[in-house]
Amino acid sequence: MSEKSTPNQVSANTLRRLPYYLSYLKSLKNTDVAYISAPVIASELDLNEVQVRKDIAAISSVAGKPKKGFEIDVLIRDIQAYIGCEDNNCGILVGVGHLGRALLAYKGFEAYGLKIIAAFDSDPSVVGTEIAGKPVYHIASLREFCQSTDAAIGIITVPAEAAQSTCDLLIKSNIKAIWNFAPVMLNVPEGIIVQNENIVSSLTIINKKLAEIAGSKQP
């Protein structure tokens, strides 16, 4: 699948599922299982089997063998290649609160193509420190920093009321993609990528399922 470069044919939902496949497949690496079937993947990840087959077909040329399924090592390799794990994008983070610290300390990003190279804040108690080996600079130096580096992704972990101005500053500083963890919608000019991370999205699903359980137990 080395020459496969048709990202527009793969939906955002498929892309979103790839890390789950990868995480699950990797969990099988130290077992004696060499092959895995679409129904098993679907069952383990609570997905639809047809969806799993489509996803695999979209990003890998591996063919499932009858009664065996897909070779796990090949699937892992193809998903990693598709996600672009080898080609790291540099990112910076703005807002060194609890969530910002959690993201700075998170070890899993580089495996998925993101290298956070610096953080920014205005709080004198954190400016000048390092968090998980990443330097924290004053927000006033953000634009200059970006001009001298090739940071492409800006991670916003500031409070909601500061998110839009932070976003504007990042775009002025030549950042091409915004990963927004603040619970607000951001206005950005055409051509800028925005990915909103709304942590309560999953909560709505949990609550609905709990309500269903409660409902099914009522007479």
Add this chain to the structure above:
Amino acid sequence: MSEKSTPNQVSANTLRRLPYYLSYLKSLKNTDVAYISAPVIASELDLNEVQVRKDIAAISSVAGKPKKGFEIDVLIRDIQAYIGCEDNNCGILVGVGHLGRALLAYKGFEAYGLKIIAAFDSDPSVVGTEIAGKPVYHIASLREFCQSTDAAIGIITVPAEAAQSTCDLLIKSNIKAIWNFAPVMLNVPEGIIVQNENIVSSLTIINKKLAEIAGSKQP
């Protein structure tokens, strides 16, 4: 990340979008806009217009008026009622690291039906403290705590290697739904709700879009 429809035929993806609608609609509350059209919502949230109409039809009986659209106040009320914002589920959190602290301090959960009532850890430096007004207890007291409260949701923010044992403990303690932030797949018995939060899912989308931009600029 379930793609299966819930029995009342509202898909997990629709549920996942509701907080985005709500967040956007609320941002219009202090303006003089009283009505909003599906195309405008779709454009603002980077969604498909047909999808927006379907989502609204699934959770609200409000009818859009020609040339005006949907009444914002009614839409907000219907989405809140559907999500079950009024009926809080109690939750507990295990693992008071950076991410755990960020979640404990997050003010947005109660508006979406989750009240975190306590946190648990084994680290003596945090046990006995309070974070954002929530007490931190020793993990050894988790089971007893759950038996004396009606906590239904267990939030896992421990390291990957401790996630499964934490999950097992939560289930033994009568927790019905697991919200898992550890980057591993959990094994749970039938009937237990698991919602995995894989933070790198969005990253795969950002990276693919960046790769598309880079590709389109090449000769």
